[in-house]
Amino acid sequence: MNLLSVENISKAYGERVLFEDLSFGINKDQKIAFVAKNGTGKTSVLNIIAGKDTPDNGQVVQRKGIHIAYLSQEQNFDSSLSIQETIFATENKILPIIKQYEEALKNTEDAENYQKAFELMEQHNAWDFETQYRLILSKLKLDDLNQKVSTLSGGQKKRLALAIILINKPDLLILDEPTNHLDLEMIEWLESFFKREKITLFMVTHDRYFLERVCNEIIELDQGNLYRYKGNYSYFLEKKEERIAQETSSTEKAKNLFKKELDWMRRQPKARTTKSKSRIDDFYEIKQKAKKRRQDHAVQLEINMERLGSKIVELHHLKKSFGDKIILNDFEYVFKKGERIGIIGKNGTGKSSFLNILTQKEAIDGGKVVVGETVKFGYYTQKGIQIKEGQKVIEVIKEFGEYIPLTKGRKISASQLLERFLFDRKKQYDFIEKLSGGERKRLYLCTVLIQNPNFLILDEPTNDLDVVTLNVLENFLLDYPGNLIVVSHDRYFMDKIVDSLFVFRGEGIVENFPGNYSDFRTYEDSKPQEPIQKTTKTTSTKESSPKSKLSYLEKREFGALEKDIEKLERKKTTVESFFMKDGITEEEVNEKSKELQEIISLLEEKEERWFELSMKLEG
Known part of the structure; x- marks a missing residue:
């Protein structure tokens, strides 16, 4: 059943044409990913479909009476309301019934009012809805329902918007980068939720494991043309490679990129197993696997970075707290040459603070950070690039460096680095104000890399980057010979780039795990499962038994x-x-x-x- 049809839509801003004559349909229960390079109008397409923007030409026709929900990058809530009030303010006939029941629970002496509320819950079968409603809020870490929206961070607001959409179960759900601002645990829960639920999705995401496991169709916008692939990410890679090969032999480089990506996908274990049959406890074996992954990569870009001395960075008995919140408690580590470490942990456990401590941008409460004399940090933060009005792309990068030296006297110029990161010669002379959010992130990455650091630190580098750019970044980092630390919720990226992990558990506990994210998930999932806490409803006339028996x-x-x-x-x-x-x-x-x-x-x-x-x- 067709829910929505996009018919010959076009969009331009002045002389800049984003897309022309795009047409496609969305049918019930399809889970579609929309893939395109940054700056080609992905978010504009989403806005048009959701009715937040209008096309210059063409139209969007939707089935009469369908409910469409849109998770955008920006959220607008009434800041005077609490989380619960914001949720209850949405149009959902079950939520007021739950609210009435919860109010009645506060005053059980009013038996008549309580009985009426209880019967309404029974009549509308609201118990299951309430259970799922509370599960969604719990999984998205929105536990304090009385917290005012005005006090929420940008990430919390996005999680609240996502929770409202999932609770209200629309006919069509449009998502713009749904995994941004979610930690790994939340992403895996959302992935499982979408796989399990019968729900129609149309989304933009850079999370390739998400694409692999959730989507059953991919629509690609490439050089103004639309291509549909009836399958997941692996299938998309395979068919795109075939398409490029058929179109022209001169695109051998692009073809190889997708072939290598597909080969890598097929070699990898699943990032998450539901249950493991045995406990992995031989850490040396995991470490050997990690080392072999790196050796499998053939270096193409021999970067001639400044030599690292014997002393790199030493962390001695580090202590750090923010009020009662402990970030580090007597943490120690001595970095060795060429280590590639990923940092994972729930939001708020101190991952970004740790990077600021490492680069001595943030003071510690105790201990000592010793940085070797030869260490040159390159630090990509989440703040992004500071825009100067009137600057062109090439001028921005040349402020930080003219070239990256390679072995045998070769070098990559600033312009060549920009080309490698998908800024063609024409784009290099665009004013920076014209760049999309993803393009600015790409440029910021280039400004960090052109400085040729020998210790590279990346804090959520994959946010807002398209899949093609992520491939380019990964290949660059696989060739990078220095030390590397990455904070990322992109499991695919972490699997490909890092050899070991710092796992931030909270309460100042940081564990060193010698493997990538897939290894870690397998290890974690093989632990004995903790008992699941079940909720039961309260009855007024007789005791109810927990919903634990199978029908x-x-x-x-x-x-x-x-x-x-x-x-x-x-x-x-x-x-x-x-x-x-x-x-x-x-x-x-x-x-x-x-x-x-x-x-x-x-x-x-x-x-x-x-x-x-x-x-x-x-x-």
């Missing part, structure tokens, strides 16, 4: 799932053994890789459902 249909489903999982495991083993054969063709590899991907996705889905039902059974 007759759920029991049948549970038994069938165990058989299905067993069959899929056998099928997975059979397909995997195929790759061990000699003489298999590339076509056979592609076909079997796609089949294996489908089996793994289905297996994860069934294991997730089995796990949910087993928790109810145990409860």
Whole structure:
């Protein structure tokens, strides 16, 4: 069933044409990602579909009576309201019933009012809705419902907007970078939520694991033309490579980029398993795997950075708190040459503060930071670039450096670096005010890299970058010979770039894990599961039993799932053994890789459902 049709829309700002004559449709239950380079009008397309903007030509036709919700980059709330008041102010017939019941709970002496509220909850089956409503708020860390919107950070406001949309269950959900401002735990929950729920999505995201696991179709805008791919990210990479190869042989470089990306995707383990059958405890084995990943990469860009001495950075007994909130508690680490460390942890655990301490931009409460004399930091922060009116792109980067030296006397000029990061010669002479948000982030990255640091620190470098730019950045960083520290919620990026992790657990606890993010998730998921806290409803006339027993249909489903999982495991083993054969063709590899991907996705889905039902059974 078609929910919305985009018919020949065009948009331009002055002489700058973003896109012309775009047409596509969105059908019920499709989960579509919209992929395009920064600056080609992705957000403008979303705004037009959501009715927040109008096209210069063409129209958007939507099915009568459908409810469309839009998660944009900017949120506008009444700052005088609390989180709960903001949620209850939305148009949802169940929310006032829940509110009435919660008010009645505060005054149980008024038996008549309480009974009436209770019966309304029963009548509208609001118990399940309330449970999911509270789960969504909990998962998005919106626990203090009385907190005023005026006191929320930008990230908290975006999470509130996301929560409202998920609670209200629109017919079509339009999302602009939904994983920005979410920590890794939230992203994985949202990923699982979208996989499980029957919901129609149209979104822009740079999160490639999200694309891989949530989307069943990708629409790409490339040089003014639209291309549709009926599959996930791996399928998109494969078919795009084929398309580029067919179009012209002169694009060999672009073809190789997508081929390498697809090969890497196929070699990687899943970033998250629902449950692991065994505990990984041999850290040396993980470390060896991490080292091998780096050796597999063939260096193409031999950067001749300033030599690092024997002493790099030493952290001795670091202590840092903000009031009662402990960030570091007696933390120690001595960096070695060439280390590539990712930093992960929930929002608010002190990741960005740690980077500021490392670069001595923030004072510590105790301990000592010792930086070697030869260390030259390059620090990409979340603040972005300071714009000077009237400056051109090339002028901005030349303020920081003219070139990056390579081995054998070669070099990359400022202009060549910009080209590498997708600023063509014409774009280099554009005024900086004309750049999109993603293009400004790209330029900021170039200003950090042109300084040729030997210790590079990147704080959320993937935010607002398109998939193509992320490929370029990853290839540059894989060639980078110095020390590297990255804070990122982009699991795919972390898997590809880092060899070990600092895991910020909160309360000043920081663990050193010798592997990438996929290794860490596998390790974490193999821990014994903590009991899930269940909520029960309060009845007025008789005791209610917790909703922990399986219904007759759920029991049948549970038994069938165990058989299905067993069959899929056998099928997975059979397909995997195929790759061990000699003489298999590339076509056979592609076909079997796609089949294996489908089996793994289905297996994860069934294991997730089995796990949910087993928790109810145990409860």
